[in-house]
Amino acid sequence: MFPLSISYSRRRPRPNRLCGCKRTYRHPLMRSLDNNQRAMMQALDLGPDHLPDDLFAGPHERVLVGMKVHANTISHARLVALEETFPRTRDVIGHERFNQHSRLFLQQPGVTGQALSGIGAGFDHFLMAMGESPGVADLALFEWLWLQAFHAADAVPLELAALAGQDPDDLLALNLLRHPSALAKPFERQVHELIGENIPEVKDAAAILLTRPQDAVLVSAASMLMAQLLAAAGSATSIGNLLAFPCEPDPDGTPDTDANMQGLVALINAGAFVAA
Template structure:
């Protein structure tokens, strides 16, 4: 916004047509329009955060955030990418910052690439050896979020069990975005499957945790949420 700060004398001669003051007024109108569009985009990106903070405080934070380094270069659909980082710098409460992280992860999951999820029915009829040899990887829509503080009550109400969970998983296996609390074993499994892995190796890695984890129930619960896609050995 240097042109707006320094006035019409900053404009290079011949850059625009018309009197300098008229050009400056036009630039101000354009800047106000862009600023308003960014504020609206942030409201639409973080509706739960806006509701929890209240409109005045949320709006004030958003206006300051627009000037945060790097934000002006974001498209409207990416405008919220650094909002959690900004709130951290502003020392906003952990539960609010985590709520922002969840809302942003939800949006990323919603817009993630389509992929056919591995389902329990896909394993029916396969031998134990074939199941163990199957190669899987996380569904592209999976996002996992750990928490720096007890999760906000808004999240707990939408994902029962989250208050005592190790993390939250967000995934869109079909049309609907789902939120599922994860225990430590489930969270570890999503980490192991971030890259393609055979089921036998995934179970072996979980077994090395030596925390009494029941291996198959952990795997089955994640398959039930649509957290994986099948690669080698999988028939869609």
């Protein structure tokens, strides 16, 4: 069964990326700016005593006034970042309770040291600790994983057309790798039902697949077999090994290669693999 994929989009600006693993040159002025920003963020988090004396010009009192204004701006930006990262979670529990959780979350050790794009890491565990239901916490996890797929490294997805006409032995020997954005896992029933309001196939699916083969994140219904196959391709794995992967064996214990093939094709169609 092929999953229906549609985009589940709340677009946020994506950072520009450089392809490959080459180190990029950083001008000394940029390194100095980074150091100043780190010093300022440390002062915002730990107090004015941690502000270097030579960071700003002018009377100390004026510097403190400016830092207070900046601290309020940063605090507001962090709250907005959480709201934009978890809009469905906020809708489910209500704005007031979400805001209370957000303010307490930002007081947890290490949270404010994150960049705004990473400020929501661990929010799902925090919600559970605050007494929210597993469904609400898992919804926050889904939204966080959606954002990770959105910001994942760009990679050209493998397409079925690229496999057409290949010699069968060469095809079985071809190595696949999970696309950087791809993830498939089961979520709490509440998550499947909420996402299923927009993507009906997800409601009763065993798992949910997230991919970003192009610009938009796609949310698809997936089987547990598909989730297992995708997890098996976390490192380079041949198509032959994936077809023989013992996810759902026949009664005699042999791999169900037909089911594996269907799951593999569905994942390729969803843009979940790259050629290794």
